Amino acid sequence: MHISYRWLARHLDLSGHDPASIARDLTLHVAEVEGFHRFAPALDAVVVGQVLSREPHPDADRLSLCQVDLGDGPPRAIVCGAANVAAGQTVAVAPVGALLPGDIEIRRAKIRGQVSEGMICSERELGVSDEQAGIWELPAGLGPGQTLTEALGGADWVFEIENKAITHRPDLWAHRGLAAELAALWGRPLLPMETRLPATGEGPDFAVRIATPHCPRYLALPIDGVRAERSPEWLRLLLLATGQRPIDQLVDVSNFVMLDLGQPNHLFDRDRVAGGIEVREARQGETMRTLDGESRSLQPGDVLICSDDQPVALGGVMGGEGSKVAADTRRLLLEVANFDAAAIRATAARLGLRTDASARFEKALDPGLPLDAAGHLVRLLSELQPGLSLPAAPTDIGTWRDPAMSLAFRPERARALLGIPLTDRDIARYLERLGFGIEGDGATWQVRVPSWRATGDVSIEEDLIEEVGRLHGYENIAEQPIRADLSPALPDRRRAVVRAAQDSLSGGPAFNEALTYSFIAEPVVRAIGAESEPYTEVVNAIAAGLDRIRRDIVPSLLGLVEPNLRHAEELRLFEIGKGSRVEDKDDWGKPAEVHQIGLVWSRPAAGTGAAFDDTVQLRLKGVVEQLLSAIDAPPPTWRPAAAASRPSWAHPGRSALAMADGPAGEVPLAFLGDIDPLVARRLGWAEGRETAAASIDIDVIVGLPIHRRVFKDLPRYPGVKIDVALAVDAMLPASELEAAVRRAGGDQVAKVELFDLYGGAQLGQGRKSLAYHVLLQSDSRTLSDADGQRFLAALEQEAARLGAELRRA
Structure with missing residues (x-):
């Protein structure tokens, strides 16, 4: 997630804290900051210019000769190729000597016989956006000669927040929420923000009906007199800094409120939902076309926003094509709702459609937020379009309740768990800065958990203690030596095998270790021809197509070959992990786990003059034998693999089993084989390659006696x-x-x-x-x-x- 420094400054006084110190404070006390960078640094070298005149270039039909005032002397002659340049415009000019993205230095030059002393720039040329339709036309009234950084409000930095660090904190998916954390940390107040809804008309309520428990709250607000115009530069630049593409004032303000408060919202063209709104679940086989132009197949459990029983939006995920706001839209219906987190997560994962909205609804948003978000949006939009009106009060219905609650809290328990002598006053101050209320005193307090922290984040006393430690700063807790009776851990053969295997494969054989999901993708299952094999199925798949657990390691590695070969001609991968055999049961009646080492080696095929043993399979055989020796397995005897013991990905005539004597007869230690050419084609691999794979059974090896390698004296006699x-x-x-x-x-x-x-x-x-x-x-x-x-x-x-x-x- 991208967070803007200038955007944070709308909520909090940042004086005394540069971007580096903010990144450090966020990482130590709130969420990991993966990095931060300056947004559009080229704006420092580009100045505001006033186009005084524009004449056609005498020797080129598509070029113009412009006189541009840069505020520091005589106008500059600049040759421009943009069709939209015109006299009277305020534009972005890169003067001679300016350095633009791509290390492009602007020089005085002759272009088709005319001297050009600079460049009138587009947003794309300055690294601001991908917009390249023409020059960047700036707002009128900016003073010529100012750098664009000064003229547009100052420099901005973008913080890259690690999303996984805030999956439990829906309030932190917003600039206001992160600003509140910094305010608590620094002991500064948040800047006030007015979110009350302005006065509305007395028209009839807009008709809304909720027919699913997956929507606890739905707020619908009619807005009249709007126009889909270009947004002001301050709004466009904030959105661009955070990775959003500006569209127009209506869409941009909607996105701004989501990123500002963390509450997604949606704007309908009200004339296209005149039949009212019904929130219901999809019917089996129902379809709809979303805003991205894709037709989506729906099923019960998906939340639909409907008008006249026709889907107009996929609730909590994406709007519908048929009700979107257009250039001629004058009447809006603003939707601000609260949806069930699990339902939205399931829909987004099944459809492979994870949006900014669904990412936030998945976190269990505060159901009290919609009215504030609606007020915030209307006030922002009315500042841009003073003529808009609210013909009726919002329709605000649902079964929601305020999730705020109280928890018993013992200060002494906090001191014991944190190991620091904080006073009651210190503890209370930390909690109150974070928005918690304190009632009572003595040995046990009642701490009021605010609604934005009570949807799953803070639910037990230890959560409150963690908040105290976080704000105090774990880096401020003095280190103390551990005082405990230590005893050596019992030997673990499996762990020793894994460690030895990692050392062996990453050494001389130069294999790279891969870490993949335990789930196997549907396309890989089809490619290896394993659809008929029994799999352990996943009910709550993390993504579409990942609804089964792999049986073996090698297929996961096969799915990595094609994307990795884009970067290297030869690929050597191994993974140590688990598979699941649903047909076998463990002691608890669950699908049995199998522990394996999987290896894949792919390279260009050897030429016709190569030695007979210069094949990837024989080379991998040597790696497997070396590996078996390293993990103290007995020396193997290789035998051709029968059809029953051959996996679906293996070549039927080029595979073998490594066998060894066990307590009850021979047991298979490993399987080795070439990849079936049909499987290779299905996986999209290029022709002219040879690929082999191997699978080592850790469970079998752990069950065998350790085979010790015995030192043998050097021979005394010649052979x-x-x-x-x-x-x-x-x-x-x-x-x-x-x-x-x-x-x-x-x-x-x-x-x-x-x-x-x-x-x-x-x-x-x-x-x-x-x-x-x-x-x-x-x-x-x-x-x-x-x-x-x-x-x-x-x-x-x-x-x-x-x-x-x-x-x-």
Whole structure:
């Protein structure tokens, strides 16, 4: 959320506090400020100019030659390409030497033969807005030569507030609320603000009916005699600084009140809702077109604002296309309502339509705020348009009640929890500055919680104690050494595995750790072909399409590949997390959790001249083996993965399981496989890449005995190196052939390394040849050629049992 320094100054005297100190105070006492920046700093270098004359450029149809008074001497000749420049205008001029956004320096130049001594600027060229339709025409009466910063009210800074820090504080989603926090912190009064509704006419009440419990309060106020005109610069600049796009006075004042007080509101063209207003829930299958032009499919639970039974707004989220304010609107209906937070959150999440309004209603707004917001809006609009009138009093109905309440509070309890010797007077002063009322004295007080803090934020005594500590300043609490009996924590094998895995993968393999949601997106489920698998469903999904919990880690990583490959050619990701298996139950009857390490490696495919083992899958196999060793898992035996054990994303012919002996037989430690090309296309990956993924089962590994790596002395005697090649059936796993090599050499086999894979016509149909480097070594003597011959003879017999043939030169 963006907050304007100049806007805060409308509510509080900021003297003595620069933007840096305000950012510090907010971070320490209110909410984290992620950063702050100067708004449109180019305004310091740009001055006010008066266009004295405009003549067509003699040599260019689309250019004008202007004489512009800058207040410091003779008029400047400036060539301008904007179609809307005219004599008599007050404009923004970048004089020679000014530096504009993009490091553009203005210089004296000849443009089609005419000297130009500056530049008449648009808002876009100054970094104020995206408006580029023409030059920025300033209000008449500004003195030529002033910098725009001086002429338009002074410099502004924008504070970037971390939204997650204020999700429990609806009052802080407004400039007035944040100013109140600073006022309490500094001991200064808020500047007065008149929000009483002006006198209204005695016309009939506008017809409003509420037919849903999701709308506790609805206020409707008719306003006549309005015009959709351009807003004054002070209003436009404040909105622009906070990320809003100015439209016209009607829309801008509506947005201003929302950002000022935190209460969303909506303006209808009253002629388009002449049938009155009904607030009801949507019917199954009902649709409406919102202000963004999108057709929305609705369902029961969504709040609709209707006129003549036709939806005119999606309550608490966005207005409707058919009732919006237009250039010819003269009669308004102002809506200021209070909606149920959970209902608005559910609608916005399901539709993927989170707006400034819904973000505030989701926080449980003070139901007492609508009348103040209505009065504030009318007074602001009447200052801009003195001719408007209120033909009737507001229709203000609903079942709402004031949420203000009292809580028992013990000062001694506050001192004990905070660990500081605050006096009762200090505690009372802090609470009263924040708007709390104090009744009684002695050991227990009654503290009155104001309505704007009582909708879910402050509900127990500890909340009040937190307020005292926050205003006092946690940084002002002296550090004290912890005095407690400390005992070492019990060893946790799972935690040790996770830590070792993080160290191993982020080291030599250079994998980056990802942290994803436990939910899996609907498009990813469809892309990997896993729609038929059982999932644990989420009732209150945080966003549309995230209504199920993932079963495994790898699919979450697959969803990250395409966006991350926009920034790098090669991608190595891992995540350590949980999946949910709804078909299995834990001890409490809930869906069982599975703990996994997921890995994904994607890179451009190797060229035709690459080595046989230069594939991403074999490289990832090495990473998995290194990882298993690092987490004290037993050495794996690799076997082809059967269809039943192969996930939907894996290539059917290029996947394997890492098996190990467990207490009751073999258990799978890990799965490794290439990504199915069809899955890759569905995920939108570019052609010409190879991607492999792996999944390591932490639960299985934790259940096995720790496999300790034992140091082995360096060999005392030289070994014998023998290269062997074996022709076998193409479907025989390499792991079985390697095991045969090791059996043939027995204890003398120190190392077996596959170095070549060959297939050719001379081998016969369905045959392949695997070549190995074999190192034979003894701990007691130097081996001779005779030992090598005995090994080859034994290997020939082992190979024959597998239907293999020892190839000889």
